[in-house]
Amino acid sequence: MLQVALAQLRQHVRRFIAVGLAVVMAVGFLTATLMVNASTEASLGNSIGATFRNADLVVSEGQDKQLDGSALDAVTGAAGVGEVYAHRQASIAFGSAAGASYGALQNTAPAGLENLELLDGALPGDGEVAVDAGTAEKQGLSVGDKLELAPPAGMVAAEDVAAAGTALMVSGIVKPSKDPFMMVQPQLFATDALQQQLAGADNSWLRNIQFDLAAGADTAAVKDTVTAALADAGFPEASVNTAADQTKEVVASLTGGADQLTIVLLAFALVALLVSALVVANTFSVLIAQRTRELALLRCIGADRGQIRQSVLAEAVLVGISASVVGVLGAVGLMAGIITVLQGQPDTEFATLAVPPYAVIIGLVVGILMTVLAALAPARAATRVAPLAALRPADEARAGNSKGKVRLAVGLALAVGGAVVLALGAVSADLLIALPGGMLSFIGLLMCATLFIPPLVTAVGTLAKPAGVPGKLAAVNAVRNPGRTSATATALLIGVTLVAMMMTGAQTARTAFDGQLGAEYPVDLSVGDLTSAGRPLDASAAATAVNYDGVAAAGLVTNGGYAEVHGSRTGVYQLAPEQLALLQDKTLVLDGNTVLMPQGSELKKLTVTGSKGSKELTVVEADSWTLPPLISSAVAAEIGVPELPAADSEDYYSSLPQLWVSVDRDLDSWALLDLRSQLAAGLEVNEYQISGAAVERAAFNQVIDVLLLVVTGLLAVAVLIALVGVANTLSLSVLERTQESSLLRALGLTKSQLRSMLALEAVLIAGVAALIGAVLGAVYGWLGAQSALGAFATVVPDVPWLQLLAVLAVAVVAGLLASVMPARRAARLSPVEGLATV
Amino acid sequence: MTTSTEQSLAGAAPDGAASAAATRGLNKTYGTGDTRVHALKDVDAGFDAGKFTAIMGPSGSGKSTLMHCLAGLDTADSGNIWIGGTEITGLSDSQLTKLRRERVGFVFQAFNLVPTLTAEQNITLPISLANGTVDKDWFSYVTKTLGLTDRLAHRPHELSGGQQQRVAVARALLTRPDVVFGDEPTGNLDSKVGAEVLSLLRRSCQEMGQSIIMVTHDPVAASYADRVVLMNDGALVGELDRPDTDTILAALAKLGA
């Protein structure tokens, strides 16, 4: 029977390629995911290992205590220790003709332990310093140039550094350290003595102590000796490791996050595998259905059921093996490509491709198993073909079987039960209850897809009526094999539901967060404190701010008096009537007798004191928790506006004017963050001094946008696989209907009508799947957001109509594309050819 | 009852106008090199309007090929073809399609009907394809004559073979085409049902003036025709007027079929 399977594969290569494509994509995704983790570890190992590649043993600090001079003494004094390098690192300011900056000054190692790679010049000696290539380029430094180094203090201005600093000569340019802890900052290197002299008091910390073994010493013995010596010196938890072990340890501490990333990616790979299994199972079923006569003939001439099953499974194994191999190779190729690109970037030069055997093996095994498991049901169907079927004309109507009923019953039970649990989770705002409920109900729905997908396709199919005969036929053909249509649509439904769920969840979370922000921040943007030059903000700042695109209004809010709030003296701000509009909460009003206080002030009355007198005012609480006490400018004038106190006064900081800005509502997050940078530059303040609801909203939106993009991208793999499924089903159906297509052509259906008929059929299936997916996704997304956020925010469903419409549009277009190849094949057939193949 | 002569064929040769269908100098080859088959060799043929013509000949003689070319289902290598006075040589695929829809009817040996459509939908399919309107009276007359009135809502797999062929005949007649083609329309039917379908074709020719061209192997079927055209080895080799079974058998025997 293997012979039969091989003949099948040879004869119908194209059909099996279609099956394989879905497997290739899912296996590729899975393998690439597994390689991400290994490659991250390899890259980190490569970079971290480089920093102690010449040492025999490395001492690193324990949880209890940092390494310092006494640890160094303990190591140096221990028996069997050769050369020792205590790795020091201190913050330092450096200045050259090109300007000043902060950097990390490290000491060089004794010759045997040195791991710096010189690109130019020599390692630093007395009065010399080496810099990394990146910094040298930025600062325009080359060997022989002068560089001023000074201990870090306040502002970094070239003239300050020059005044306080020590002049050194650049002796050499070294390769930037591959140490991920070091990569972001300028790296400078000096001799041990000079480093300690320049870095000053704060330099006792040792990053690690690396050392060689004395001639003839035994690694394990020295390790024990040094460990004991360190314990005696008061470092019981310090560890002594070989360089290789130490690398592993650091990598492990760094890749905790990478593991989580892998788990998340694996979840998406799992979705892709599930969809792929559905597509494979469905395609195999169609292939079997089309071979009914042939299988029956085999049974007629004496093949038993087992042989038929084996033949089908053999096909599945062969397809599984070849597709999995291609998938794994594809994943390796993809990762190699990405790593090569990363290696070209200076910051990720150390990127290393790792192809762990487990990734390859898991990819292959999962791919083959999935294909075979997916083929089990079709194989069973193949064994049920009666020998007599060879003699009977293929019969259109098929009765439902009992196994189908069991599946429907289980599916319904799961769907209803899961939905109840999900609703419970949403009501009690508990994601841990909602999540399993949601998953169960979704699985249940998928299991009884045959109940609702075909009727929906038929219903939507009536929309195709105006397209005339092709439309009518497309609607009928789309549900000709309800099982096949349901399986095809289900594969697509999964991906679309997840995408729509993420979109709705994100949008709902955004809206909920917006509500929270309104309560937290009184204004869109508030700019506080002093400019970089140390001056308070003044009226010119408001004038500057309104000139920027995206700023709707801006006003300087100044001190209007002081009050005792729960025993502490607080500055009270005055608000001119036109400035009231700057507040987020437009319902707030201020009159001659009220003071606005933040939420939770627990006060009824507050006495505000100005320069001329004081007044008792009624407290009105705002929703915001961070609103400063506010009085109207009329009241402030009545009690006398105080002068701005002197800079050393206690009242200074609570009296400084603030600039309040309201921004255009339609500003997107990128534009807003950009505006913040522009404002910071224009007002001469640091970006962190500009805060407020708009910034938080922008930052949050940005995170959500990026997450959504990534998740959608990952789910796109599953959607793509499902579309391969749509194309598969359609092309097999086209093959099956060759005679019918020819007949229609003979009777006057034009080529383009034939093509549009198939296109409509694909669009119907894809469109209905996307429609159901979008609706389900919206519901799941809302309930999910409610379960996750309901405990600390009011969650109102917010459906991202535009995004969901876009998903629908993509599905429809993709359906069209999926029909292109099958339709072209069908149209190529001349009417006579089809009639000949009786 | 006369055996054919070259003259009589040439006499029927087309100016196109009077015939339901006609060809001149039609050539068609299949394949290349060793497997090259000259399926039609310079065929000049005319088929009178309002007449029932049968095409006969040994297997592989080119009957189906001729019919496919005549019906615009296939294109010839050279030569001209007319349908109801219109030359169809060199028409584009979509023009041919339109022509088939409106001016030609078909009854095939098997697989005549679209399985997803009801009998009624199958019958009106060419008209729906042309976005035309069904002539209600004509429809009920045709379906009643064919005895299909209470089978119209059935799908093909709920109909017997004979009923399916009758549905195909109804479909072919409904558009009142210039010519109805049949390729062994009774090949799959038992002799009684076959006779039924043939009489229907015969009646539609006599009563409705429908032109019919039918390919058949069966001398009994051919005897329903007004004229039998004989083919051998890709060429027209004779014809019989008002034939009966015996003359047909005799003529075929001469061809060695």
Ligand SMILES: Nc1ncnc2c1ncn2[C@@H]1O[C@H](COP(=O)(O)OP(=O)(O)OP(=O)(O)O)[C@@H](O)[C@H]1O
């Ligand atoms: N698609 C094709 N490719 C190659 N050769 C073909 C093709 N169709 C027909 N032929 C050849 O052309 C010749 C005429 O075929 P055609 O089908 O017209 O014969 P026929 O008279 O209808 O025969 P039958 O009575 O058996 O149906 C035959 O020799 C046949 O082998």
Ligand SMILES: [Mg+2]
């Ligand atoms: Mg034939």
